[in-house]
Amino acid sequence: MRQKLQSALEASALEIEDVSYQHAGHAAVKDNANETHFNIRVISSKFEGQSLVKRHRMVYGLLTDELNSGLHAISIVAKTPTESGS
Amino acid sequence: MAASASAARLLAGDSLTIHVSSRPQLAMVSALPRSSPPTWRLGRPVRLSTSSPHARSVRCLAAGGGLAPEMRATLDKVVASHKVVLFMKGTKDFPQCGFSHTVVQILRSLDVPFETLDVLANEALRQGLKDYSRWPTFPQLYIDGEFFGGCDITVEAYKSGELQETLEKAMCS
Numbered sequence A: 001m002r003q004k005l006q007s008a009l010e011a012s013a014l015e016i017e018d019v020s021y022q023h024a025g026h027a028a029v030k031d032n033a034n035e036t037h038f039n040i041r042v043i044s045s046k047f048e049g050q051s052l053v054k055r056h057r058m059v060y061g062l063l064t065d066e067l068n069s070g071l072h073a074i075s076i077v078a079k080t081p082t083e084s085g086s
Numbered sequence B: 001m002a003a004s005a006s007a008a009r010l011l012a013g014d015s016l017t018i019h020v021s022s023r024p025q026l027a028m029v030s031a032l033p034r035s036s037p038p039t040w041r042l043g044r045p046v047r048l049s050t051s052s053p054h055a056r057s058v059r060c061l062a063a064g065g066g067l068a069p070e071m072r073a074t075l076d077k078v079v080a081s082h083k084v085v086l087f088m089k090g091t092k093d094f095p096q097c098g099f100s101h102t103v104v105q106i107l108r109s110l111d112v113p114f115e116t117l118d119v120l121a122n123e124a125l126r127q128g129l130k131d132y133s134r135w136p137t138f139p140q141l142y143i144d145g146e147f148f149g150g151c152d153i154t155v156e157a158y159k160s161g162e163l164q165e166t167l168e169k170a171m172c173s
Helices: A002-009 A052-062 A064-068 B002-013 B027-031 B037-042 B053-061 B069-081 B098-109 B123-133 B151-160 B162-172
Strands: A013-018 A037-043 A073-079 B084-088 B115-118 B140-143 B146-149
Touching: A002 A013, A002 A037, A002 A052, A052 A064, A052 A073, A052 B146, A052 B151, A073 B151, B069 B084, B069 B123, B084 B098, B098 B151, B140 B162, B146 B151, B151 B162
Parallel strands: A037 A073, B084 B115
Antiparallel strands: A013 A037, B084 B140, B140 B146
């Protein structure tokens, strides 16, 4: 997942955190609270000029396979280098 | 005008071209005034010209495959039925998901009237919405008939004041 996001978005910074454990016992997570919920923080110049909805859609689009197989929810922070102050 | 250009692209590339005359069996067809065929072909109200650019592209992108026209028409009606519509997991009094709960809290604190729909109670609605919004997760917030975002976006917009602004505009319109 990291590779996909990194290469497609040419991310200058990419942090992925698996927080599935925080959601164990949640209605939709059946037996396996593994790799179901992630926090993703990505900084990429590709987000320049894109609304938040578009940026999130870009990320979702890259993760369609994962979303169809176990990945349940992702929390996305998508910023441009300028916005993140780096 | 950008709106009609994108509509033309939609019709050209999309297999979901529904011409009013060739689908007489659909109840929606007869309900629509003949004077507005473009509305029907787009499958959604022609409000694109007054929307912000991002909302316009949301409409174009949202013509996903696999979404039945009846479902699309129903969802069109639902999102237009109230100024603020939240598709969530659980109900506003009993959210069944942390993200959904967060959005409910935010809307409550802003004191806006909002309608919620429980996607856990209806699998067809849940799947239909994912295609309709081209958004794979819930909650999904619609303001004034337009997709606004999920939990992250709503929180960001709340912090930046953009959410309040958008809501105010919707309430006054």
